[in-house]
Amino acid sequence: MDTARDTETPATRATSIYERLKSDILDTRLEPGRKLQLRFLIEHYDAGQTPLREALNRLTTEDLVVGKEQRGFFVKPVSLEELRELTKTRRWVEGLALKESMANATTEWEEAILVAHHRLDRTPRSLDPERFESNPEWERLHKALHVLLISNCGSRHLVGFCQQLAERLQRYRALSSRKAFRVRDVAQEHSDIVKAVMQRDVDEAVRLLECHYDKTADVILEDLEVDPGIMPARADAVSA
Amino acid sequence: MDTARDTETPATRATSIYERLKSDILDTRLEPGRKLQLRFLIEHYDAGQTPLREALNRLTTEDLVVGKEQRGFFVKPVSLEELRELTKTRRWVEGLALKESMANATTEWEEAILVAHHRLDRTPRSLDPERFESNPEWERLHKALHVLLISNCGSRHLVGFCQQLAERLQRYRALSSRKAFRVRDVAQEHSDIVKAVMQRDVDEAVRLLECHYDKTADVILEDLEVDPGIMPARADAVSA
DNA sequence: TAAAGCAAGAATTTATAAATTTTGCGCATC
DNA sequence: GATGCGCAAAATTTATAAATTCTTGCTTTA
Numbered sequence: 001m002d003t004a005r006d007t008e009t010p011a012t013r014a015t016s017i018y019e020r021l022k023s024d025i026l027d028t029r030l031e032p033g034r035k036l037q038l039r040f041l042i043e044h045y046d047a048g049q050t051p052l053r054e055a056l057n058r059l060t061t062e063d064l065v066v067g068k069e070q071r072g073f074f075v076k077p078v079s080l081e082e083l084r085e086l087t088k089t090r091r092w093v094e095g096l097a098l099k100e101s102m103a104n105a106t107t108e109w110e111e112a113i114l115v116a117h118h119r120l121d122r123t124p125r126s127l128d129p130e131r132f133e134s135n136p137e138w139e140r141l142h143k144a145l146h147v148l149l150i151s152n153c154g155s156r157h158l159v160g161f162c163q164q165l166a167e168r169l170q171r172y173r174a175l176s177s178r179k180a181f182r183v184r185d186v187a188q189e190h191s192d193i194v195k196a197v198m199q200r201d202v203d204e205a206v207r208l209l210e211c212h213y214d215k216t217a218d219v220i221l222e223d224l225e226v227d228p229g230i231m232p233a234r235a236d237a238v239s240a
Numbered sequence: 241m242d243t244a245r246d247t248e249t250p251a252t253r254a255t256s257i258y259e260r261l262k263s264d265i266l267d268t269r270l271e272p273g274r275k276l277q278l279r280f281l282i283e284h285y286d287a288g289q290t291p292l293r294e295a296l297n298r299l300t301t302e303d304l305v306v307g308k309e310q311r312g313f314f315v316k317p318v319s320l321e322e323l324r325e326l327t328k329t330r331r332w333v334e335g336l337a338l339k340e341s342m343a344n345a346t347t348e349w350e351e352a353i354l355v356a357h358h359r360l361d362r363t364p365r366s367l368d369p370e371r372f373e374s375n376p377e378w379e380r381l382h383k384a385l386h387v388l389l390i391s392n393c394g395s396r397h398l399v400g401f402c403q404q405l406a407e408r409l410q411r412y413r414a415l416s417s418r419k420a421f422r423v424r425d426v427a428q429e430h431s432d433i434v435k436a437v438m439q440r441d442v443d444e445a446v447r448l449l450e451c452h453y454d455k456t457a458d459v460i461l462e463d464l465e466v467d468p469g470i471m472p473a474r475a476d477a478v479s480a
Numbered sequence: 481t482a483a484a485g486c487a488a489g490a491a492t493t494t495a496t497a498a499a500t501t502t503t504g505c506g507c508a509t510c
Numbered sequence: 511g512a513t514g515c516g517c518a519a520a521a522t523t524t525a526t527a528a529a530t531t532c533t534t535g536c537t538t539t540a
Contacts, residue, residue, distance in 0.1 A: 057294045061301035069251045089395040155329040
């Protein structure tokens with residue numbers, strides 16, 4: 001049930017619970033739509049009501065938790081509709097951010113990308129070469145590369161928004177069972193994007209990045225069509 | 241100290257306090273950088289600690305309040321740097337959203353814009369024709385028109401992000417003293433934008449909208465150069 | 481059969497206690 | 511004589527426990 005990070009500074013109780021809760025929601029250990037009862041949370045997270053309540057309230061603003069007045073908290077439901085909308089939005093906004101990043105390109109930035117890509121490239125996608133088992137280190141480096149690509153755009157707000165979109169999409173990836181393992185050469189896609197960035201070919205880089213996100217969504221959508229019932233077409237009821 | 245809305249359903253204490261706090265921060269009745277001591281808040285908002293704390297935690301995620309661990313909450317400071325960055329970002333993102341909205345244009349949408357603009361046009365900008373006094377009704381209709389312009393883009397997430405940017409910019413407008421009154425023909429700018437949208441001239445509409453936001457920022461920046469000391473160039477210290 | 485009232489469960493709020501940080505004063509040292 | 515370190519008191523934030531309020535489902539009665 002834990003999410004790692006025991007050695008770090010606990011900072012404040014509310015913050016550490018917030019992080020654990022967020023992580024559990026994003027990795028769908030807490031299923032979409034599930035009711036978050038205080039009793040249950042107090043039990044499983046070994047915490048008091050106040051820090052729990054504060055964490056829940058923070059997540060409410062991030063739209064990862066939905067708070068119905070006087071009726072408690074629920075994990076935000078998922079829907080195919082939202083998956084499509086998130087992907088579309090991410091394409092637009094990250095495309096924009098990458099374009100601006102490249103317009104402001106500096107040597108340091110390009111070198112940092114090269115390094116980040118290299119690190120990702122030499123890290124195995126899966127802990128088990130036979131069947132897929134998520135490698136936290138790969139996930140971390142993958143995220144780092146994508147953030148770096150857009151981080152030179154000159155707007156922390158825009159970068160923050162992109163990260164929020166990525167977080168929200170994380171649940172859909174976690175829900176997808178085979179996770180594009182072997183089906184897709186993700187490493188090649190990353191190499192191509194980085195190459196275009198190095199060549200300062202803005203249009204090509206943006207095109208490849210958009211394509212990258214499209215493919216991710218497509219694989220998830222296929223997966224969910226094969227195994228429907230996991231996800232409603234549109235968000236509605238709550239499976240308590 | 242109140243923010244209107246007494247007749248509505250109070251829903252939950254935490255929510256109503258959240259709204260009042262947010263409104264007070266956005267209108268700078270709670271000055272940027274100010275320390276938000278629980279004692280003071282309990283006194284002035286006539287509330288308990290828990291709902292106050294929950295409201296503060298929600299605002300933390302929205303980056304309107306900064307929470308220093310174990311050391312209390314502060315109103316997020318302002319800076320000229322952030323003003324510039326917010327404006328730049330808003331230009332990019334709302335430009336994008338308007339373009340997409342127009343690509344999906346429907347008769348209903350265009351008619352709704354016409355109506356929204358008409359309502360705004362016949363509402364006085366200032367309650368006092370001599371010197372500026374903010375008219376809440378105008379502000380409401382103004383916001384409604386801008387939201388409507390981008391609301392047809394097909395992404396609630398993108399619209400939400402734009403609204404957040406608008407909210408964050410609201411504080412800077414409130415801080416600017418003369419507020420572009422008489423200096424600028426805002427009504428004409430709105431008319432021109434709406435006209436371009438009706439003619440389905442995407443490039444022109446986007447250009448005018450971006451120009452609209454640029455002018456807003458320019459006037460505020462001028463104001464703050466005339467009367468410096470209100471705002472630091474970069475965010476840093478906190479004036480308790 | 482439908483409506484109203486009652487009881488049980490859950491969420492929100494108030495109140496209380498514990499822990500942490502800040503502040504001010506005194507003493508020692510340079 | 512001034513400066514710096516350290517300890518103790520005060521204030522503030524964080525956490526726990528208790529009480530109130532609201533919702534919901536069931537039972538009883540018309």
